[in-house]
Amino acid sequence: xxxxxxxGIDLDGSVALxxxxxxxxxxIYFGKLRSDDGAIRHSGDDLxxxxxxxxxxxxVIDIALDKLSPEVQTLVFYINSYRGDTFEKxxxxxxxxxxxxxxxxxxxxxxxxxxxxxxxxxxxxxxxKLFRSVDGAWEFEAIGEPLKDQKNSEIVLSLRNFI
Numbered sequence: 001x002x003x004x005x006x007x008g009i010d011l012d013g014s015v016a017l018x019x020x021x022x023x024x025x026x027x028i029y030f031g032k033l034r035s036d037d038g039a040i041r042h043s044g045d046d047l048x049x050x051x052x053x054x055x056x057x058x059x060v061i062d063i064a065l066d067k068l069s070p071e072v073q074t075l076v077f078y079i080n081s082y083r084g085d086t087f088e089k090x091x092x093x094x095x096x097x098x099x100x101x102x103x104x105x106x107x108x109x110x111x112x113x114x115x116x117x118x119x120x121x122x123x124x125x126x127x128x129k130l131f132r133s134v135d136g137a138w139e140f141e142a143i144g145e146p147l148k149d150q151k152n153s154e155i156v157l158s159l160r161n162f163i
Contacts, residue, residue: 009090010082013059014152015040018074022160025072027152028061039067065130065138074131076143076159080124084150087119097128097140109142122146124155126162 014029017040026035033042043060063075079095081087093113098105109128113119124147133139143162149155 009085011079011090011093012082013042013061013077013079013095014155015042015061015063016076016078016156016159017068017072018076018160018163019071020073022163024156025069027156029152030059035068037067037069037072039064039069063130072132074129074163076129076162077127078124078147078155078159079127080150080152080155084123087113087122087125087146088117090119095125095127097142108140111142111144119146122148123150124148124158126159129162131163 012030014027016024017026017028017035019025026032026037026040028035028040028042030042034040041062043062061077077097079093090113093111095111095113097108097110099108111125111127113125126143126145126147128140128142128144130138130140145162147155147158149158
């Protein structure tokens with residue numbers, strides 16, 4: 001995940017792991033920094049954000065796909081406003097999903113959120129998902145859909161609609 005900033009808005013990056021039957025297996029976020037199988041690491045909560053000129057990612061989620069439990073079929077990435085601030089109040093946020101390569105990294109998706117009326121009332125953004133295809137290879141799909149859910153317990157139920 002990339003930069004999460006907005007004046008006075010605390011955005012948190014998270015990833016939910018689901019089984020083939022859409023059962024939640026694990027949730028990695030600022031309150032749980034490692035997956036049960038050790039394949040996913042969250043860098044921790046960043047409450048400050050950064051300026052437009054900063055090139056540092058605020059919250060990073062590293063995933064070793066080859067170490068994920070075989071039961072994990074889908075990973076859904078999302079950001080949410082911890083305090084319930086809605087996205088139309090957001091001054092700017094850039095979220096990146098990157099794949100590490102031998103030469104550094106390549107972007108899979110980038111999302112820019114700014115003050116927009118179409119985001120009024122929304123506190124969560126479903127960014128993307130990674131899922132195992134029939135042959136077992138991982139596939140990526142950008143989503144970019146807002147939700148009104150604020151609490152993780154609500155969000156993880158709604159995320160099943162994207163699996």
